[in-house]
Amino acid sequence: MNQSSRRTFLKTSVTILGAAGIAQTAMAAATESWPPPARSLVRKGDVVLFQGDSITDAGRSREKAGTPNEQPGLGSGYAWLAAAELLVDHPADGLKVYNRGISGNKVFQLADRWQADCLDLKPSVLSILIGVNDIWHKLGGKYNGTVEIYERDYRALHERTRKTLPKVKLVICEPFVLRCGAVSDKWFPEFDAYRAAARRIARDWRATFIAFQTMFDEAVKYAPPDHWAKDGVHPSSAGASLMAHCWLRACSGVS
Secondary structure, three states: OOHHHHHHHHHHHHHHHHOOOHHHHHHHHHEEEOOOOOOOOOOOOOEEEEEEOHHHHOOOOOOOOOOOOOHHHHOOOHHHHHHHHHHHHOOOOOOEEEEOOOOOOOHHHHHHOHHHHOHHHOOOEEEEEOOHHHHHHHHOOOOOOOHHHHHHHHHHHHHHHHHHOOOOEEEEEOOOOOOOOOOOHHHOOHHHHHHHHHHHHHHHOOOEEEOHHHHHHHHOOOOOHHHHOOOOOOOOHHHHHHHHHHHHHHHOOOO
């Protein structure tokens, strides 16, 4: 895919919905920073690492994972779309973008592989989206976690990261679901407590916080939930595109 087609693909769904007002309202609602960055979070020479579960994984190639900036290793979701735009807009900045999301992961599983899949890469920008499996697997009887365990393990992960990478720029992405597919009323109100925990962590660590749930709550005013995520969890191309735009708005000044 060439630079022009990548840019066109990334912007398609937001451009179409822009006439309805979603481009501004959803992205503005979803981006918060403590404190607000004086300039772009992503700067020349940065190593950018996306971490998380299947939403971040998005079918990435494990064989190509060690090569930065290439689509197979970055998957086909929001991480790739955000990376593609960064590389198009900053071709001479020497950015290196990696994806280490793994489908099915919960917070403790991030911790189990954190040395090789984060610390050894020495990211200068670290973006994490984690939490949906911590409740989904519990509801399915495959895990016995709690919100308290989620927050405790998440905080421990950040403390470990700060000790090794004291200058890392953290981006905490809010876990989200849409009310369709696998997502039913039994997810609530517990799921909202996971979202609140992620927000507290971001505020306490003065990280950039991207409120993806708020973004999608705005988005469903203009298109039904299954337009954005068929199963309520994994974003469609339109959902991934909107996520990428919000991430870029918060982290690189791209709007």
